[in-house]
Amino acid sequence: MxxxxxxxxxxxxxVGIEKSFGAVRANRGADLAVRAxxxxxxxxxxxxxxxxxxxxxxxxxxxxxxxxRVNGRDVTGWTTAxxxxxxxxxxxxxxxxVPTLTVAENVVLGREFTKGPVLDLGRARxxxxxxxxxxxxxxxPDARVGELSVGEAQRCEILxxxxxGARTLVLDEPTAVLSPPEVQDLWRVxxxxxxxxxxxxxxxxxxxxxxxISDAVTVMRExxxxxxxxxxxxxxxxxxxxxxxxxxxxxxxxAAAAPAPAGGGGALEVxxxxxxxxxxxxxxxxxxxxxxxxxxxxxxxxxxxxxxxxVEAIAGLRPVASGSIRLGGRELSALGPRERAAAGLSHIPExxxxxxxxxxxxxxxxxxxxLQDRYARRxxxxxxxxxxxxxxxxxxxxIRPPDAALPARALSGxxxxxxxxxxxxxxxxxxxxxxxxxxxxxxxxxxxxxxxxRRARDAGKAILLVSADLDEIFALSDxxxxxxxxxxxxxLPRRQADKEIVGEYMTGAGRGAA
Amino acid sequence: xxxxxxxxxxxxxxxPFLFAAVGGVLSERSGLVALGLxxxxxxxxxxxxxxxxxxxxxxxxxxxxxxxxxxxAALYALCVVRFRADQVIVGIAINLxxxxxxxxxxxxxxxxxxxxxxxxxxxxAGRGLLSSLGNPLLWLxxxxxxxxxxxxxxxxxxxxxxxxxEHPEAAESLGIRVxxxxxLAVLLSGALAALGGVYLALEQHQFSDQMxxxxxxxxxxxxxxxxxxxxxxxxxxxxFAAAETLEIQxxxxxxxxxxxxxxxxxxxxxxxxxxxVGRAVPPAxxxxxxxxxx
Numbered sequence: 001m002x003x004x005x006x007x008x009x010x011x012x013x014x015v016g017i018e019k020s021f022g023a024v025r026a027n028r029g030a031d032l033a034v035r036a037x038x039x040x041x042x043x044x045x046x047x048x049x050x051x052x053x054x055x056x057x058x059x060x061x062x063x064x065x066x067x068x069r070v071n072g073r074d075v076t077g078w079t080t081a082x083x084x085x086x087x088x089x090x091x092x093x094x095x096x097x098v099p100t101l102t103v104a105e106n107v108v109l110g111r112e113f114t115k116g117p118v119l120d121l122g123r124a125r126x127x128x129x130x131x132x133x134x135x136x137x138x139x140x141p142d143a144r145v146g147e148l149s150v151g152e153a154q155r156c157e158i159l160x161x162x163x164x165g166a167r168t169l170v171l172d173e174p175t176a177v178l179s180p181p182e183v184q185d186l187w188r189v190x191x192x193x194x195x196x197x198x199x200x201x202x203x204x205x206x207x208x209x210x211x212x213i214s215d216a217v218t219v220m221r222e223x224x225x226x227x228x229x230x231x232x233x234x235x236x237x238x239x240x241x242x243x244x245x246x247x248x249x250x251x252x253x254x255a256a257a258a259p260a261p262a263g264g265g266g267a268l269e270v271x272x273x274x275x276x277x278x279x280x281x282x283x284x285x286x287x288x289x290x291x292x293x294x295x296x297x298x299x300x301x302x303x304x305x306x307x308x309x310x311v312e313a314i315a316g317l318r319p320v321a322s323g324s325i326r327l328g329g330r331e332l333s334a335l336g337p338r339e340r341a342a343a344g345l346s347h348i349p350e351x352x353x354x355x356x357x358x359x360x361x362x363x364x365x366x367x368x369x370x371l372q373d374r375y376a377r378r379x380x381x382x383x384x385x386x387x388x389x390x391x392x393x394x395x396x397x398x399i400r401p402p403d404a405a406l407p408a409r410a411l412s413g414x415x416x417x418x419x420x421x422x423x424x425x426x427x428x429x430x431x432x433x434x435x436x437x438x439x440x441x442x443x444x445x446x447x448x449x450x451x452x453x454r455r456a457r458d459a460g461k462a463i464l465l466v467s468a469d470l471d472e473i474f475a476l477s478d479x480x481x482x483x484x485x486x487x488x489x490x491x492l493p494r495r496q497a498d499k500e501i502v503g504e505y506m507t508g509a510g511r512g513a514a
Numbered sequence: 515x516x517x518x519x520x521x522x523x524x525x526x527x528x529x530p531f532l533f534a535a536v537g538g539v540l541s542e543r544s545g546l547v548a549l550g551l552x553x554x555x556x557x558x559x560x561x562x563x564x565x566x567x568x569x570x571x572x573x574x575x576x577x578x579x580x581x582x583x584x585x586x587a588a589l590y591a592l593c594v595v596r597f598r599a600d601q602v603i604v605g606i607a608i609n610l611x612x613x614x615x616x617x618x619x620x621x622x623x624x625x626x627x628x629x630x631x632x633x634x635x636x637x638x639a640g641r642g643l644l645s646s647l648g649n650p651l652l653w654l655x656x657x658x659x660x661x662x663x664x665x666x667x668x669x670x671x672x673x674x675x676x677x678x679x680e681h682p683e684a685a686e687s688l689g690i691r692v693x694x695x696x697x698l699a700v701l702l703s704g705a706l707a708a709l710g711g712v713y714l715a716l717e718q719h720q721f722s723d724q725m726x727x728x729x730x731x732x733x734x735x736x737x738x739x740x741x742x743x744x745x746x747x748x749x750x751x752x753x754f755a756a757a758e759t760l761e762i763q764x765x766x767x768x769x770x771x772x773x774x775x776x777x778x779x780x781x782x783x784x785x786x787x788x789x790x791v792g793r794a795v796p797p798a799x800x801x802x803x804x805x806x807x808x
Contacts, residue, residue, distance in 0.1 A: 058687075060687070079689070080686065080687055080688070080689050081689030084688070084689055090687070092687070095684075096681070096683060096684035096687045096688075097681070097684055098676070098677045098680045098681045098684050098685070099680065099681070099798075100676065100680050100798075101673070101676065101677060101680070105673060106684075109673060109674065109677050109684075109685070109688055109690070110674070110685070110688035110689050110690045111688075112670040112673060114670060117669055118668050118669060119668055119669060119670055119672075119673060160688075164688075
């Protein structure tokens with residue numbers, strides 16, 4: 001294959017890549033062939049080994065076995081510096097930007113312009129401005145990266161790679177943090193790069209993106225490459241089947257099954273809520289809404305518009321500056337998180353590592369976090385009941401591998417999330433805060449989590465769903481609220497909302513209609 | 515004249531703080547906790563006396579002191595960069611090691627448990643405050659602040675240093691060799707802090723047991739007080755030195771018990787750290803072990 005492949009003008013060719021981390025085999029014989037001048041989607045569930053494979057390509061990991069060729073040259077086991085020099089660069093999911101430095105400083109870092117022994121930042125600024133004009137990546141060169149929006153930070157990250165002469169650009173789930181108009185901007189930039197002869201590898205698990213932007217697709221499952229298609233010759237259903245290894249109900253199809261909300265008063269009522277943000281500003285600015293029993297209200301919005309603060313304030317993790325939070329008529333705002341939970345409030349936190357799990361604790365212990373008093377007798381943990389609870393939850397929520405003694409750290413992201421979901425939804429509650437419930441979770445687990453959320457809704461729970469994924473909001477919500485700069489700028493019944501309208505509100509552009 | 519004397523005395527006292535503090539800024543901006551400053555200073559002071567005594571004169575003392583400081587810094591770098599040991603523990607260990615080692619070599623070289631014989635140093639002892647102005651280290655200590663500020667804020671090395679201390683993974687992904695930048699920063703901090711010790715020893719024309727007396731820790735407080743910025747850390751050093759000068763001058767006035775007056779610099783340090791500076795935001799990667807493979 002390799003000889004003919006070289007002749008076909010492959011920008012990247014990876015054959016039989018193996019990479020293990022301790023007992024975990026992240027890549028087991030993965031292959032990838034990307035033609036020069038194409039946009040190539042690399043899809044697969046979380047934990048399928050996409051990011052690992054790309055980190056091998058970018059020189060961050062050295063493969064245990066296999067061959068990496070770039071433009072026909074064997075570069076197996078090269079370093080990041082060598083990869084950059086050869087024009088291969090990666091835009092990571094978690095940006096590799098120094099928040100305290102400016103855009104221009106970040107762009108030139110490691111390749112600084114100098115005047116004698118001194119940095120020439122004026123030249124750096126000009127270079128950034130030129131490159132920005134050339135590619136359409138608009139970023140203010142003197143802004144501190146920590147103060148940029150996520151979309152701007154991403155553009156800065158791409159600029160940085162282009163400044164280093166990148167011709168092959170790897171993007172790791174670039175749209176996870178963007179609003180729909182920003183996604184369209186990104187596509188424009190990527191097409192421009194491709195049309196200029198550049199090669200783009202796009203890691204994603206969103207199939208509509210694959211169909212929209214890519215020229216070819218490689219599908220990975222469990223560390224190996226399972227299929228390769230020309231995008232024009234495949235369908236989302238075929239891709240989903242290849243990713244999961246079985247048929248999957250895609251979100252858009254399942255949405256049709258959503259029943260009308262049951263009647264009844266507001267189970268969870270928030271009135272004139274004001275919450276301060278981390279830097280003293282107002283993050284939630286007079287938000288009011290009521291969620292009925294048996295209703296899902298989805299909160300859409302670009303990240304950083306107050307979603308985190310809203311959820312944390314309702315959960316009791318962040319002080320309320322003013323306003324009220326009522327659950328079944330009872331005022332919660334003076335209560336601590338534990339009392340709120342006891343009052344019937346469940347919370348799936350947006351960051352499962354920071355708030356949802358203690359990674360070094362076992363699955364069984366994570367399943368009773370916050371409930372430990374109910375699993376103790378006279379101050380001593382009742383191991384037998386904890387074990388029974390773990391077995392039930394592992395079975396009921398399909399947590400894999402089914403081993404209660406494993407530390408949560410050893411599980412994949414999707415299964416870690418199932419632990420959180422099993423704990424928060426597997427007990428008595430009347431209202432649920434679900435923040436980014438499927439972030440970083442594979443397609444199979446998403447399907448499962450969505451089904452659980454719908455089941456809870458049908459069982460009469462009031463659910464506040466916050467998600468950066470618009471598809472998810474549309475698939476689950478009965479009503480959709482759009483949060484922009486800490487205010488609800490729109491609150492629409494699902495039937496009256498479509499992605500374009502919501503997308504406009506998300507950028508603050510739809511204000512006239514509010 | 516009293517004011518001028520006060521100022522001159524303040525500067526004289528500030529010099530060791532200035533050296534150690536700018537060294538501390540370099541180390542901490544690279545992400546490595548500068549708990550070893552005290553040890554680097556004490557080692558530098560001892561090295562200075564050895565170098566001076568065994569025929570090097572003041573300049574030989576400076577050279578020997580810097581060598582000792584750099585060697586100790588290299589040991590620190592080896593432990594925390596190469597072997598990724600805990601920075602706090604290694605820092606404390608180095609301080610304790612230096613106290614013991616200087617005592618041992620003091621006994622070995624000069625047959626004394628408390629102090630070395632007199633060495634030449636700069637100028638004549640007892641010729642008053644103005645003689646300090648002839649000490650080149652005084653001027654170098656003052657110059658070290660703008661020089662370090664220039665290094666941190668204006669040079670490519672400084673940019674990389676700041677990047678490495680804030681987000682080492684990002685720096686590494688751009689091909690910057692994080693361990694190397696950190697090692698260089700620590701070696702520089704060792705040399706600078708040692709110069710602070712050298713200055714002390716040559717001013718007093720001798721080495722005495724534990725003569726740095728916590729100055730490395732006060733310098734570290736100045737680093738934090740100055741929010742990891744060389745110029746602001748320098749101002750903090752002057753402030754602490756002014757407090758110490760005040761202490762010395764008030765000791766002759768027996769209105770307040772001298773023990774209370776002696777507390778002034780330390781109380782000021784605690785007050786400064788507790789809140790006057792507001793919330794200090796340290797370099798994000800400070801003190802984190804093994805963030806980046808070498």
